[in-house]
Amino acid sequence: MCAAAVRRVDAVAESGADDRVDVSALVVRLTSEVDEVARGKTREIQKITSQMKILALNALIESARAGKQGAGFAVVAQEVRAVGAQIEQIARDLEVQLTKRTGELIDSIGNMTERSRGDRLVDLALNAVELIDRNLYERTCDVRWWATDSAVVDCASGSSPRAVAHASQRLGVILSAYTVYLDLWLCGLDGTILANGRPDRFTVAGQNVAGQDWFKQALRLHSGDDYVAGNIRRQPLLADAQVATYCASIRSEGRSDGAPLGVLAIHFDWEPQAKAIVQGVRVDDPNRSRVLLLDADRRVIAASDGRGCLDERFPLQTAHPRNGTYRDSSGALIGFHLTPGYETYRGLGWYGVIVSRGD
Template identity: 70%
Template sequence: MSTALDRTSRPTMSIVNQPANPAGVEDESDISALIGRLTAEVNQIACEKTKSIQSITNQMKMLALNALIESSRAGAQGAGFAVVAQEVRNVGQQVETIARELETQLTGRTGNLMNSIERMTERARGERMVDLSLNAIELIDRNLYERTCDVRWWATDSAVVDCAAAPEAAAVSHASERLAVILGAYTVYLDLWLCDLDGKVLASGRSDRFKVIGQNVASTKWFREALSLRSGDDYVAGDIESQPLLGNAQVATYCASVRAGGKANGKPIGVLAIHFDWEPQARAIVQGVRVGAADKARVLLVDSNFRVIAASDGHGLLTERVPLTQDGRRSGFYHDRSGALIAFHGTPGYETYKGLGWFGMIVCAA
């Protein structure tokens, strides 16, 4: 039987930084500032022009007043001139009224324009944060899909299958050596364990570092779930946990059945558990999100219980729970009571990895 390591090597997917923001999106604050300047200029022009009109109408009213005075001195001969002067005065008052209304309308409309622009800018900002949240959770989904492929592949390795079938000293040593070779090529794992059906760890890829051989993991959730797998094509994906046997490191554990003959429909003879070194990999994702310093953002990954499993500031890992208000939605944004912008997107899964109900989140302080 050929071994898994004899096959064509498939490199581990690396976690990469977020791509740059879409063109123009980063200029939202600049657009808002530009609209503010234009609005101020319009208001200034409106004020200046209406003041000029008011100045002219004041002169007209003064001239009309003087004309009325002179016409009254002229007696009956100035009566016609008095009528004209009064009409000039009335026209001046009408122009003054129009000027005041114009100033009020311009100021009101530019104020409404600013409010509309601010709402549009805030919406664009929120939608951008949702997109970045999706990008973060998609990156981790694609990476964890690779983990599900790895565990099913390595469970068919001949050394692993032979050791599970007959865990004698030579077979245990050989299996541990093979697991160590895998760890040398796949640096995102802390350790790989081969367990029997009773939960006893038979072989480990880093037995020199972690004293796990002989330990029993039958009480763990991931092992119990692995026992119920229907075929070698199925797998278990565990939530993030601190693993005591690995120095309390944060790990995501993936399991597959080891089956007789390395065949998917063979009889179960053991369980292969691989422990993904979660914390540094997840940190690379959340710290790689390019939100912008002005947003004062905290980028998070949370599990289905809204427990923080990754944070760009490194705080609250596996202890903090965030009060995400979903309203039944898998994605969206809203402002909390403090005024902070909360954007989120649920896991879409990738290929055969359906995800565990996790969310990408971005919290922008008010």
Template identity: 55%
Template sequence: MQESSVSLNEIIAHSSRARTIMSGKVNDIRSVTSMLRMLALNALIEARRAGDMGAGFGVVADEVKAISGRVEVLSRDLAVELLGEINALETLTQAMAQASQGDRLTDLAHNAIELIDRNLYERTCDVRWWATDSAFVDAAQSHDKSACRHASKRLGVILDAYTVYLDLWLCDLDGHVIANGRPSTYDVAGRSVANAPWFQKSRNLATGNDFAVDDVTANPWLGGAQVATYATGVRENGDADGKLLGVLGIHFDWAPQALAITQGARLSADDRKRSRVMLTDARGRIIADCHGKASLNETLNLKTEGRDHGHYTDHDGTVTAFHRTPGYETYKGLGWYGVIVQKPA
């Protein structure tokens, strides 16, 4: 795409030079014809002074005058027609350059949403795997204090290895947190998450192969940090079809991971200054942006017109490119979009 953009810019530069050359040459022609007409006028004056002896010279002067007039008309027509063609060429190449840039931005928006999809697919794998850990099964089944302390230690070990999580919560079926991986940082034991969407969805999952996910939220019990929470049921014997004993919720440290992806878009230094790379959820909420200003309270009204991907240009020249989540493996995505909004140069 970059090579195409450079080629179009060269065409625009050449057409601009052609406009300059044409204007200069037409002015030269008009200057010459003006001199010819003046010369013809002077010749006619002299012919009349010469009387009958200058009659033949007068005929030649009339022809020179007529020819200069025709050249003037031709130069004017040339200027009008050629200028019209150059204008059309410049408009066309600018439109092609804009479309080329829009296609490139759409590809980058696709890349951003695809990267987050792959990342979140791994989160679904994590929660379904960890929920089968015998320590969590025992704690969810017995509610024994010793078993819950052991479960907390196991959760802590996982957190030491997986730094993309803020905390992991093991909950009973009533929604009370009975163990978490960072109890010294987040005092959540005994708190109720019964009303949390991720907990309620997990209570209704058919098997341990299924998972639930909540919208990106700022969790007050995690210091107000923005998290994407994935959850699944903890089942008897760790079997996928075992009796439901509890729920494991894992809180993905959303903001820094999403910021790294939006800032990683392959934009030139000039494009980067004029662009805002974002991720939006299915409701249009901006859940990540390359400037680190995603408050979760701002909404973007995308003009998708039913398309999964594409771009459009506003009246002020701002280009908006978007691509809907394609999903990855068993993770079908949540209707999110990768978006790039770029101001004109």
């Protein structure tokens, strides 16, 4: 599913990793060079000034021995001694200043590295949720197209045994070509499932789904051009599988403005598709990172470690509601991005999230 897009996520990951390696190498090199200047060169100056002081002391001793004849030389020796002390103080001040500047430089580079790492996590989070958006956009196209199939329209118009068998056979053909679906249901306006594409696997014909949210929303659709994009739910009639249900109106003669005849519901096999995306994000250390998809209520709907799906609520902090980074109380770096939607699919307020505990 969307292999090219998954490869694009990998390329972003590899590019970000290369950038971080370059910055780390720069920090090491600059620290070493500045340390050499701050400590090595200034200590050489201090060594020279120490020698000057010794020479000045020796000169003072010799001038004292020379008596009056050495008095003038003593003044020079004192000046040399004073200059040496000044140079020594300058060397100490230089070392302190360079050490301070080095610390500031390292902090600045560290902040830059943090921002770069955070930006990369945001990019990866965006790519993950974009893959889902594009995939689910295709689902909205599928359901509106298949709702106009003549076998589906005929069955919804009059559910004779022959029409039901034909519709079921037609839905089965669709399922054989589109492996991302668990089942397709053709429902009457009262919520009764008239036909499905996998009757040998799911014996749902005759069941009533009038109480399910996606069906209620589908009854309120204004035309055949509209659709319902359902949130991720476990579907008891499909062995409690995790599904995203998409619906469209079945209308008279397959026309978008035709009278409503029924509802076509397609159940996207969510778990394996979402797993392929979140586990396809190439983070630096999979053992210390977690890739998540969250719904609008911050419920985990996919996780690279397989934990918490549909049960865990992630405490996402969204000071900026669209995207951003922050560190949580444990020190983990969090990068997130809100779904941007894709073409006519606006998205459902989902987030891509990367949790990195690499420090």
